[in-house]
Amino acid sequence: METVLYDDKEHKFILIGFADSKDETSIPSNQYLITNNGVSALIDPGGFGLFPVLVSRVLKYTSIENIKAIILSHQDPDVSGGLNIWEEITKANIYISKLWTRFIPHYEMKAGANIIPVEDDGSVIKLSDTFNLQIIPAHFLHSPGHINVYDPVSRVLCTGDIGASILPCSQNHLFVEDFDAFLPCIGGFHQRYMSSNKALRQWIKEIEPLDIQMLAPQHGYLYKGAAIERFIKWLYELKCGVDLL
Amino acid sequence: METVLYDDKEHKFILIGFADSKDETSIPSNQYLITNNGVSALIDPGGFGLFPVLVSRVLKYTSIENIKAIILSHQDPDVSGGLNIWEEITKANIYISKLWTRFIPHYEMKAGANIIPVEDDGSVIKLSDTFNLQIIPAHFLHSPGHINVYDPVSRVLCTGDIGASILPCSQNHLFVEDFDAFLPCIGGFHQRYMSSNKALRQWIKEIEPLDIQMLAPQHGYLYKGAAIERFIKWLYELKCGVDLL
Numbered sequence: 001m002e003t004v005l006y007d008d009k010e011h012k013f014i015l016i017g018f019a020d021s022k023d024e025t026s027i028p029s030n031q032y033l034i035t036n037n038g039v040s041a042l043i044d045p046g047g048f049g050l051f052p053v054l055v056s057r058v059l060k061y062t063s064i065e066n067i068k069a070i071i072l073s074h075q076d077p078d079v080s081g082g083l084n085i086w087e088e089i090t091k092a093n094i095y096i097s098k099l100w101t102r103f104i105p106h107y108e109m110k111a112g113a114n115i116i117p118v119e120d121d122g123s124v125i126k127l128s129d130t131f132n133l134q135i136i137p138a139h140f141l142h143s144p145g146h147i148n149v150y151d152p153v154s155r156v157l158c159t160g161d162i163g164a165s166i167l168p169c170s171q172n173h174l175f176v177e178d179f180d181a182f183l184p185c186i187g188g189f190h191q192r193y194m195s196s197n198k199a200l201r202q203w204i205k206e207i208e209p210l211d212i213q214m215l216a217p218q219h220g221y222l223y224k225g226a227a228i229e230r231f232i233k234w235l236y237e238l239k240c241g242v243d244l245l
Numbered sequence: 246m247e248t249v250l251y252d253d254k255e256h257k258f259i260l261i262g263f264a265d266s267k268d269e270t271s272i273p274s275n276q277y278l279i280t281n282n283g284v285s286a287l288i289d290p291g292g293f294g295l296f297p298v299l300v301s302r303v304l305k306y307t308s309i310e311n312i313k314a315i316i317l318s319h320q321d322p323d324v325s326g327g328l329n330i331w332e333e334i335t336k337a338n339i340y341i342s343k344l345w346t347r348f349i350p351h352y353e354m355k356a357g358a359n360i361i362p363v364e365d366d367g368s369v370i371k372l373s374d375t376f377n378l379q380i381i382p383a384h385f386l387h388s389p390g391h392i393n394v395y396d397p398v399s400r401v402l403c404t405g406d407i408g409a410s411i412l413p414c415s416q417n418h419l420f421v422e423d424f425d426a427f428l429p430c431i432g433g434f435h436q437r438y439m440s441s442n443k444a445l446r447q448w449i450k451e452i453e454p455l456d457i458q459m460l461a462p463q464h465g466y467l468y469k470g471a472a473i474e475r476f477i478k479w480l481y482e483l484k485c486g487v488d489l490l
Contacts, residue, residue, distance in 0.1 A: 025357040026347060026351055026357075046351070077320065080322070081322075081351040104322060105271040106271055108293045115270070140487055144387050144437065144439075192344065192389065195487055198490055242441045242443045245444060
């Protein structure tokens with residue numbers, strides 16, 4: 001079931017899919033839809049198998065032709081695997097780091113003409129006069145060309161794999177409630193997949209100027225309030241990836 | 246066209262696909278087939294679009310039921326995008342780093358029951374009494390769970406993205422001939438996608454005990470003779486990824 005996380009009538013930020021995979025061999029993942037005065041953006045729409053359930057939910061909030069942007073945090077199949085069908089039915093521009101523009105056509109895309117490369121220092125995607133999304137670099141976390149999406153209206157930062165937790169784990173529900181109990185759900189993943197503490201600190205520097213109300217990762221629970229601060233402090237000190245080789 | 250790179254009648258190492266993508270928006274990639282006394286392994290079979298041309302070539306050297314292993318260097322769509330069709334027609338075990346076993350089912354795989362996780366310190370895949378393949382860790386180059394395949398009979402090391410070059414570039418042909426002229430074809434890619442010099446040196450340590458006749462990357466030209474040594478010396482000194490953040 002989808003959850004509207006921000007709604008001021010003109011602008012909505014919606015968790016459109018939350019751990020919906022019924023297949024235990026696949027890692028569950030989160031998908032997001034942002035709508036603003038009839039214009040929409042879809043974040044990390046996921047593998048092909050999610051398409052039927054996602055499209056029916058998306059249609060409650062927007063029309064297919066009003067999806068103007070599909071933004072991909074990185075190249076992995078749990079993020080981008082169903083891209084060819086979204087390409088087929090929408091006329092959306094597809095935004096991904098310039099590192100991956102020549103890789104994602106291997107998802108059996110038809111044309112690929114509407115793939116827009118995001119430069120290494122990020123960008124602003126201007127979707128209408130009232131709808132801008134900010135792309136924040138998050139390189140090597142884990143993907144060499146990983147990006148985050150910041151929505152300045154809802155003040156939600158979509159963090160891709162940063163903050164991802166593997167469910168079921170801990171006594172939390174939609175949001176991280178007890179950060180200490182939650183640590184075992186993120187510890188192993190961040191230590192092994194994130195490339196280095198240097199990359200983490202670089203990302204923390206990138207997001208410092210933002211007014212963040214919520215962190216929305218691509219897997220598992222979301223973060224708000226004190227959990228955001230706890231999480232970022234934990235990341236700042238974390239040794240991971242090549243630090244541990 | 247395919248190229249047999251090693252052949253002693255009982256054992257063959259074959260470049261089964263070399264930059265065959267006709268679509269300029271997709272990065273061209275290499276695929277490999279190893280056969281030993283009727284038993285076969287397929288390395289990095291690539292995206293769905295390559296399937297028709299690859300299967301017709303594979304059938305010149307082996308039967309579909311004799312493909313016992315499909316080994317994936319990492320999770321990217323240019324490596325693994327056509328996995329669901331190979332899963333459908335073969336009974337092969339699919340080997341990939343344990344980091345990606347729950348991600349690749351998002352390639353719309355039917356069962357996923359035959360996915361075998363490779364542990365972080367590598368392994369030996371025993372395919373018959375005369376056919377073993379050695380899995381060498383190559384973490385964070387670029388993928389956090391990147392692996393290489395070493396064939397001790399042909400003494401070819403399949404290096405995945407390590408050594409990958411973007412064609413067309415330089416005056417080389419199938420093999421790197423003039424390493425100095427070739428450097429611009431690998432410089433930018435390795436600097437930006439490979440995570441750090443520490444990870445490169447760790448990999449060099451891993452491959453040092455191997456008797457290597459050829460490096461076979463997943464994109465672009467292959468390396469033999471002096472080019473192997475030149476390439477490894479260059480990598481040993483290369484600052485890349487988080488070193489440059």
